[in-house]
Structures are given as C-alpha cells and as structure tokens.
Amino acid sequence: MIKNLLKFCLLLLSFQLAFAGTVKAQLTTLPRGGNKRASVSEGIGITNVTINYSRPGVKKREGHIWGELIPVGFTELGYGAKKPAPWRAGANENTTIEFTTDVKIEGRDLPAGRYGFFIAYDPNECVLIFSKNSTSWGNFFYDPAEDALRVNVKPVKTEKSVEYLKYEFADQTASGATVQLQWEKLMIPFKIDVDVIKTQIASFRKELRGDKALPALWQGWNQAAAFCAANKTNLEEGLMWADSATSFRFGGSTSFTPWQTKAAVLDSMGRKAEAAEIMKKALPYADQFEAYVYASGLMAAKQTKEAIAVFKMNYQKFPDNLFTNLGMACSYSAMGDYKKALEYAQKALPQAKGGNKLEVERNIRDLQNGKDIN
Structure with a gap:
C-alpha cells in the first residue's frame, strides 16, 4: 500500500508541475527551430523605422524555399483564424514594422504606428500586407479585415545566396529608403518615403x-x-x-x-x-564671433560694403580680438590693401588655436602672395 501511495504522490506531483508550467511564464530559451531573433532600424528625416523579426535559415533547402516552404499566395493553415493566410515574412512570432510618423509605402499612405507585416509570395508579383494586428503569433490569426494597407511589388532574383533571412535598408536618401527582404536567392524590396x-x-x-x-x-x-x-x-x-x-x-x-x-x-x-x-x-x-560670421556671410554674398561696415563696427566694440582682427584683415583684403590686411592677420595669429590657427596661417600666406583671402 505504501508503494502504491508513493506512486500516487509522484503522479500528483508530476501533474502539478505540468499544470504550473502551463500557467506561469516560460523561462528564456533559444528561439524555436534555431531561428535567430533580429531587429533593424533606420532614420528617415526624423522618422524612425524599426523591423522586428525572426531569421529562418535555408538549412540545405536550396531551391525548395520559394514556392514550396513559402507557398504561393494565401494558404489554409487549419489553425487559429482558419482563414487563408499569407506568409509571416519571417519565422516564429509575428514580424512587425513600426513607423514613428506617417509614411508612404510604394507611394501609398500609411499612418504612423506598429503593424504586423505579411507577404503573399508570388514569383511574378508579391502582395505586401501591413496589418493593424501586430501582437498575434505568426500568421495563424491573420484576418484580412485588419489590413491597413496592401501593395504589390516584384521580387528580384539574386546570384548570391543568403543563408539566414534578413532585412536591410538600401538606396537611402534624405526622404526615403528601400527595405529589402533577402533570403536564399531572392529579394523582395519595397520603398518607404517620408x-x-x-x-x-x-x-x-x-x-x-x-x-x-x-x-x-x-x-x-x-x-x-x-x-x-x-x-x-x-x-x-x-x-x-x-x-x-x-x-x-x-x-x-x-x-x-x-x-x-x-x-x-x-x-x-x-x-x-x-x-x-x-x-x-x-x-x-552680437558677440564678436556672431558678428564675424554674419559679416563673412555678407562678404560671401558679394555685399562687400555692408560686410566691411559690420567688420569695422565689431572691431570698435571688441578691439584686438581674434575674430575682430580677422574681420579687419578680410575688410582690407577686399579693398585690395593686402599690406594692411596682413598686419591684422599677423595680430590674429597668436590669438588663434587649433583649426583657427591653421586658417590664419593660410590667410597670411595668401596675403604675402598678393591673394585676396575672401
């Protein structure tokens, strides 16, 4: 009887442990299937774009990824929402993409926010789907009613094979970039503009x-x-x-x-x-530097008379300082009096440090050679 009681206690304990594992958070472990977790982000203007995804590997399945492992179009998964679903554009959890401001995807408007990202693969033209649902597991709960935007893009075959799926930003400009999904010998690009x-x-x-x-x-x-x-x-x-x-x-x-x-x-x-x-x-x-910069801008704009007036005013207010001496050197140089300009440049030399000193030395050489320093 004691032996049977011991068996019962062990069975009860195993049940309790199993039950506890279903209701408590799991410990941190390696990603399922060895798929690497990844995140990539890029700034476009003041807009931040962030993609979170998992990276499946080819794992010696060359030639069997696109159209086989990743089926064409929408497929019935038989689980979750039980609706034809696109590919999760990665592995494991839902791939997500987040924009901190409104953007355009392939010329179509998409508001700021975090989206689930899906792809209905086709060798001729893929359908990219940005879903308002960014929290469900993979594509099992995909619902077309939650689509925020769909755009069509053409996949591009590549010569070099990429073992682990990755997203990269390419063709960056001040107002845009192209996101490239790369895996095996295929790339799926889409353009983001801000x-x-x-x-x-x-x-x-x-x-x-x-x-x-x-x-x-x-x-x-x-x-x-x-x-x-x-x-x-x-x-x-x-x-x-x-x-x-x-x-x-x-x-x-x-x-x-x-x-x-x-x-x-x-x-x-x-x-x-x-x-x-x-x-x-x-x-x-204005302090001596602010006035010097302003007058230099006037000189560059060929407003020589106005620039000289500001340089002289600055020198009267802050006599014998680095930038006021430089201003007077610029003034006399503009008037063609290189000898007088050289005097002020030489006065500025011991007042200058670092890059400013190198600039003054260059000005002195130019003036000694009869060249305008403006």
Whole structure:
C-alpha cells in the first residue's frame, strides 16, 4: 500500500508541475527551430523605422524555399483564424514594422504606428500586407479585415545566396529608403518615403506645446523658425515662432541669433526692407564671433560694403580680438590693401588655436602672395 501511495504522490506531483508550467511564464530559451531573433532600424528625416523579426535559415533547402516552404499566395493553415493566410515574412512570432510618423509605402499612405507585416509570395508579383494586428503569433490569426494597407511589388532574383533571412535598408536618401527582404536567392524590396518638411513642421507644433515652450527657452522657437526660413516653407507660422523667440517672455529679446532668424524669415517672405531693419536692431546684441560670421556671410554674398561696415563696427566694440582682427584683415583684403590686411592677420595669429590657427596661417600666406583671402 505504501508503494502504491508513493506512486500516487509522484503522479500528483508530476501533474502539478505540468499544470504550473502551463500557467506561469516560460523561462528564456533559444528561439524555436534555431531561428535567430533580429531587429533593424533606420532614420528617415526624423522618422524612425524599426523591423522586428525572426531569421529562418535555408538549412540545405536550396531551391525548395520559394514556392514550396513559402507557398504561393494565401494558404489554409487549419489553425487559429482558419482563414487563408499569407506568409509571416519571417519565422516564429509575428514580424512587425513600426513607423514613428506617417509614411508612404510604394507611394501609398500609411499612418504612423506598429503593424504586423505579411507577404503573399508570388514569383511574378508579391502582395505586401501591413496589418493593424501586430501582437498575434505568426500568421495563424491573420484576418484580412485588419489590413491597413496592401501593395504589390516584384521580387528580384539574386546570384548570391543568403543563408539566414534578413532585412536591410538600401538606396537611402534624405526622404526615403528601400527595405529589402533577402533570403536564399531572392529579394523582395519595397520603398518607404517620408514628407520630411511636413513631419518636421508637425513635430515642431507638437513640441512647442509642451515643456520645450516654457519661458526662458527661446532656442526651440528659434530652431523651428530657422527651419522655415531655410526651407522657405510655413513662413507665416515661422514668423510667429520667430516673434516668440525674440520676445522678452521667452528670453531672446536681447540675443542676436533669434533676431537674425526673424530677419531670415522676413527675407524669405520677400519683406527685405523689414529684414534689413531687424538686422540693424540685432547687431548690437552680437558677440564678436556672431558678428564675424554674419559679416563673412555678407562678404560671401558679394555685399562687400555692408560686410566691411559690420567688420569695422565689431572691431570698435571688441578691439584686438581674434575674430575682430580677422574681420579687419578680410575688410582690407577686399579693398585690395593686402599690406594692411596682413598686419591684422599677423595680430590674429597668436590669438588663434587649433583649426583657427591653421586658417590664419593660410590667410597670411595668401596675403604675402598678393591673394585676396575672401
């Protein structure tokens, strides 16, 4: 009887252990089937694109992947949703792709968000599916009613075989990239495009309603206004942002940079006379470096008379400093008086360090050889 009781206790214990394993979280183990977990991401403008997936291997199945292991079209799995399902575009868990802003996929709009990614393979044209369901296991619970977007792309045969499935970003530009799924001797590409201007402006609007718009933080307002000026876009709102940056409330009323930005916005709007008046107001707020950079920009724009006036004003305010000496050297060089320009460049040499010193040395050589340094 004791022997039978012992057997019963052991059986009960094994049952309890088995039951406990079904209701508690499993321990961390290697991925099922040896399929490697992976993640790849890329920034397009301010948009982050992230793909999470598992990487099945070819495992000596060359020539039997596409059309066999990965069937053509939609197949009945007999489990889960029990609807014809596409391939999970990877292995194990659902492959997901996430966009932090709205994007275009092959020219079609797709809102920001996290999507389950599926592919209905066909040797002539694949159907790429972005599903609103990104949390289900694999493709067993795929439901076409949850599709956010479908696009068609042509697969591309490759000469080199890829053992483990991978996603890569290629053909990157400032506003787009091509995602390439590569496995065995096939690549399935799709293009992602972002409206960089639109997404950046939308981001500015959102952030300037939060803690980055607090008083004494003119820099954020200035950054948004400067972007508008540089890209000649959203200028009316850009001017309002510049007004905030130069206001007393946000701490920029006596800073050169936000006033310069406001002038740039006005100039982009074609209001050049107002821009010029703003710069007259801004210059007294400039330090020696800011004034030097501004005057150098005028010189590069062939506004020589205006540049010389700023260089001289800067020297009167900050006499015998590195950038004011350089400014005077540029002024006399522009007037053809290389001897006088050389005097100021030589005064600047002991004040310069690092890259600035190398630049001054080059200027001195040019002036000694009778060359304009502007």
